[in-house]
Amino acid sequence: MTYTPKTGAACSCKRGVQRDNCPTCEGTGQVIDFAAIHARRYAERETLALCDGWPFDRMAEHLKAGRFVWLHVTEEQSDYALNVLPPLYVPHGFAIGEPNSDDAQGRTVYAFYTKAGGEWWATYTTREQFDERRRGLVRKLQDAGGFSKWAAGAGVQP
Ligand SMILES: [Zn+2]
Numbered sequence: 659m660t661y662t663p664k665t666g667a668a669c670s671c672k673r674g675v676q677r678d679n680c681p682t683c684e685g686t687g688q689v690i691d692f693a694a695i696h697a698r699r700y701a702e703r704e705t706l707a708l709c710d711g712w713p714f715d716r717m718a719e720h721l722k723a724g725r726f727v728w729l730h731v732t733e734e735q736s737d738y739a740l741n742v743l744p745p746l747y748v749p750h751g752f753a754i755g756e757p758n759s760d761d762a763q764g765r766t767v768y769a770f771y772t773k774a775g776g777e778w779w780a781t782y783t784t785r786e787q788f789d790e791r792r793r794g795l796v797r798k799l800q801d802a803g804g805f806s807k808w809a810a811g812a813g814v815q816p
Pocket of ligand 1: 669670671677680681682683684685686687688
């Protein structure tokens with residue numbers, strides 16, 4: 659079944675041929691929530707994982723393997739990352755100011771940190787990918803019913 663969440667807003671296209679070919683409502687007459695569709699696609703790509711130790715080695719393993727993994731980290735670990743070097747601030751998060759590496763497209767990879775579901779998460783990624791990856795993280799947590807439910811399912815009590 660096609661996932662076509664509606665925003666509830668009526669589309670401005672005219673009924674008939676124009677509506678049949680309308681990219682905004684895809685013929686339904688109601689504006690499609692493309693942000694929700696994208697968030698779901700991003701979420702399908704992401705894995706969430708608990709981290710019981712120093713996160714950088716794990717983050718590096720996932721990066722090397724090309725896996726999209728957000729590691730749950732403690733407040734202390736995110737504080738450390740924030741203070742170890744002058745951070746790069748981005749909407750909804752920050753990165754440790756020193757680049758880790760370049761990806762296959764030549765984009766700079768940093769250790770990014772963000773808060774979602776009231777908890778801190780970390781991953782190696784690029785500035786270009788951060789927003790999409792964060793949307794995937796947020797959506798994945800929402801689908802799981804929030805952090806506590808997700809963590810219980812992950813086998814560890816928060
Ligand atoms: Zn339309």
